[in-house]
Amino acid sequence: MACLGPSGPLQRTLACPLPSPLPPSSFLLPPLTQTPAVFFFFVCLSHFRYIKHCPSASPAAVSLIAPFASSASTCLPKCMTMPSRSHIHPHHLLTSDTHAHLSSVIALPPPPFQFLPRNIRSLLFLALSFRVLPACLQPNLFHMAMSHQPSEQSSVETKLSRIGRNPDEQCGFVNCPIYRGSTVLYKTADDAIKRRCRYWYGTAGNPTVTNLQKAWTELTGGAGSIVVSSGMQAIAYALLTAANSGDNILVADVVYLPTRNLCDNFLLTKGITTTYYDPCITADGLRELLRQKPNTTVIFMESPGSQTFEVQDVPSICAVAREFNVTTVIDNTWATPVFFDALGKGCDISVEAGTKYVGGHSDMLLGLISANEKWYPKLQSFMNLIQSVPGNEDCYLALRGLRTMYIRLKEAEKRGLEMARFMESREEVLHVLHPALPNSRGHEIWKRDFTGSSGLFSIVLRPNYTLQDVERMIDSYKLFSIGFSWGGFESLVMFFDCTTYRTATTFAPGGILLRFQIGLESLEDLKQDICRGFDVLRGKSMCC
Structure with missing residues (x-):
């Protein structure tokens, strides 16, 4: 399931900005393939209304709102389990409470066909159902709406060949092009005031950056991802987001020198102290160290160490960290998510130098951060404040590198x-x-x-x-x-x-x-x- 955060699928596909990060538990989407009837029905009823307000909205975009149409106990089960399609009415798809809640977030237009009497809506639905719905459910048509979206069962090779690209949004071309730009133009003053646009300014990203973030999130299994200009910047973003003045961080004694320099110099001037620990520390040893340093808020791992290659017991370290309410961050560059599932092993934040195996050709600099539901919104907020965006060409090269990363x-x-x-x-x-x-x-x-x-x-x-x-x-x-x-x-x-x-x-x-x-x-x-x-x-x- 995908969380709708500040750069989640709803904002990216509807092309309407979310003014503030949303609690991940508030918006959870079921896999679209499980609701084909809702997908087609809501597109038919709603697309002409939303196209007026979001010119770049697509059928897939509108379908994303269908799961929010009503509560889980009244809407989707009713749509999917009713024995007769004639019992499903358009007003079931978007209740007034749900519409009001969504309107407060993304400025929705009124529910479709609300001006028609209920019996007319029923007849309209019957006509659509019996004339067009069966065609919608044909595999070839439905596949068009779901193309390039790997299933949860997809192998890593398949994911890497398909994630982070959408030919339907790219005039049919296989790869996302390089987008360059700073100023974003609005069609009306009201659009500018409400920021009714996918990207309000160049520092908010562009489709090239978004596609890479989406691909990395899919690969790592995180709640969301941030792309920055280097691996070292990714480490700095993670530590500056998770630690505050007066905190202590535990850092594996095997980290490479630039990370040590960041901790011993810059972080120290901000009131953040660093204690280094044996990378082969036991669970009991880590508990004792955390008791000695009660102001510890972050444990930073590099596994294996990039010079001497000690492998840390990441699941054990993460388990102890949770006992003490300590955040765990790992540099996963050596193995990448292909060979080590950092978030799946319990880490809160995983950073990677995309400069290396993601790019694969020694011609780019990039950092990638993936995080769980707790930390992704905080990282995104920090990114919104700093507005340090990666190079568009580097993001393009990273997307290209993903396609061959597994075989490389x-x-x-x-x-x-x-x-x-x-x-x-x-x-x-x-x-x-x-x-x-x-x-x-x-x-x-x-x-x-x-x-x-x-x-x-x-x-x-x-x-x-x-x-x-x-x-x-x-x-x-x-x-x-x-x-x-x-x-x-x-x-x-x-x-x-x-x-x-x-x-x-x-x-x-x-x-x-x-x-x-x-x-x-x-x-x-x-x-x-x-x-x-x-x-x-x-x-x-x-x-x-």
């Missing part, structure tokens, strides 16, 4: 594992840090909670190699480029020193740590490149 992730998983096992076989390597390998820390949790792994992992070299030796090895690579980030088509390498800034744990790898992103090059070519590098590391010039 599966390929990254296969390649990452093969290269990780290859590294394990090398005598120069002391440890391979990859959650899908049995010897990695947190492997059992990964097996329980994840459905796959990505192409990012680290290795620890034996301690007899110096930093200068390692630098020469890295410089000798022909296919592994030196750079941050991951998730693109190219293979990358970067070295990190995680021993200097951890405060809650002592990380002693025993040698220099290198992180590898496995791209789409030939695996044999990549192995040859690694071999050449190890030759240089050992002071040899001969290729293996």
Whole structure:
């Protein structure tokens, strides 16, 4: 079921703004496929009225109001279970109480055909029912209204190929185009006063942004999603929304350096303190830490850690957090929602750097935030205040990237594992840090909670190699480029020193740590490149 919030399906499809966020429990829609009779009937009776006030309204838009036509005990069951269609009257579809409530929110016109006597309305309904309703229920016609809306049973692959696009609104073109604009024009002064338009200004978004938000919500199973300009901005939005001055936040000691810098510097100046915790903390250990820090309001996880790849027991952490009324936020960039269902495992807010596997080509910057019913309206309100919108081109590239993300992730998983096992076989390597390998820390949790792994992992070299030796090895690579980030088509390498800034744990790898992103090059070519590098590391010039 979908919640109608400030950017929910009712506003997006009807093209009429909701003045303020609505309580998610107030507006719940049943799947449209369960009410085909209501769908067609209400379109026939209502569309000509609403088209006058919302020129971009479609039959699917009008149908969204049908479930609100009356209370669940009097309207929809009556429409769906009455033995005779002649007993269903137009006035059943929108009671005066429901109409008054909706009018206070979205300025509805009067109920359709209210000026006709009841017996005339009945005759009209009979004519429509027996002449047109059977045709409406034919699969091909009904499919047109429901096209590109994956069912709850859809696989991830199917969802990714269909979510976030609506050819009916795009003149039949498969993909949503790039919308650029700041000023939005209104047809009348009254429209401007009541903001009777889908987007009132460029900072409120555009169809490209909306389609991406809708797609991400569908993929993550959240109540709604926010799109921002980078993964780091997504983390900042989440923490600034969930924490206030005087609060303490618990942060996993494995978070990457920009997140730590945000907490130790900017948040501290706003009166928000940070306590780092062992990513492998037990439930009892977390309870004790929360008792020691009673002003804790947020727990921030990164699982697995993007440098040392410890896997956290997210369901356990979330369960303890709920005992103490603490909000949980997770950076889910490594696995993405394809391989780890963060919200389904209990997290309140999930953030992701769309820069990486969502885009997949190292040519965009984007952050994505998905949240549950409690936190999505608050994130949306914060977004409305800051009005920091992502680039339209980046949103378009993210939508395009979603279509192939599953097959790219599966390929990254296969390649990452093969290269990780290859590294394990090398005598120069002391440890391979990859959650899908049995010897990695947190492997059992990964097996329980994840459905796959990505192409990012680290290795620890034996301690007899110096930093200068390692630098020469890295410089000798022909296919592994030196750079941050991951998730693109190219293979990358970067070295990190995680021993200097951890405060809650002592990380002693025993040698220099290198992180590898496995791209789409030939695996044999990549192995040859690694071999050449190890030759240089050992002071040899001969290729293996």
